[in-house]
Amino acid sequence: MQDFEQLVESHQDMVFRMLARLTGEREGLEDMAQETFLRLFRALPHFRGEAQLSTFLYRIIVNVVNDEFRDRKNARLTSPIEDEEFRGLAHSAAGPAVLAERAQMQEAVEAGLRQLTPRDRTILTLHYQEGRSYEEIAAILDSPLGTVKTHLYRARERLRTMMKEWIR
């Protein structure tokens, strides 16, 4: 039990970070984080160390988020309000000088990520934010390596196209 407490301590920020990016939300993440660790706790007796614990945990996070999406019956997790925000951002950011500001870019990327499919958002987050290799992402998502590479490339292209349109 003490080991598990240490495990929570060392991974909790990563779990919140991942949940924040995958859901595009900042509030109400605690329930999902709690569910993630409860699933990990229940699954630990079956964890045989074939994969890294972090890989195992990432997989649980992805499943928790997918379940949350399913529960909300909204695969894109975008609400009309978010779409409005997105358009507002696109127009207000017409000045490239403003867009070039890192904070603005960050905000724009967050908004762009929300427009992608959950799978694309997951792959981009795992690769860029979490620095996972293609092989690790393939293991986390239980997908072939080639598929992961293709999805990653296409997801980034989609995001890039979206962002390019904003600065037109």
Next chain:
Amino acid sequence: MKQNPVPDARFEAELDAALRLAPEVHAPRNFRQRLMTQLPETPAAERPRTWQLPVLAALVALLVGVLAAMALQFGLAGWLARPSILLTVLMIESAIALGWLWRTVVSR
């Protein structure tokens, strides 16, 4: 028309940097303590479901057997004896096998 276009290389670098930058989110204070109170004493090991796979395999085998018997009844053997049909079936099976091999072995 673009107004003051951002150079592509710079744009790409900024996009990568923004993707790499994690949101400023941290676990709330006392999250760990609250979580620990929710946990059962020991992780409940799920009951092994060892019976499910053999039962499923038996049902699938039965289904395949019934379908094969029906197909033979309706003249599948004669139909398969035609070289063009046999060749087509073999090619389809080979493609499926190669696809499976690629997915499960080569691309992992």
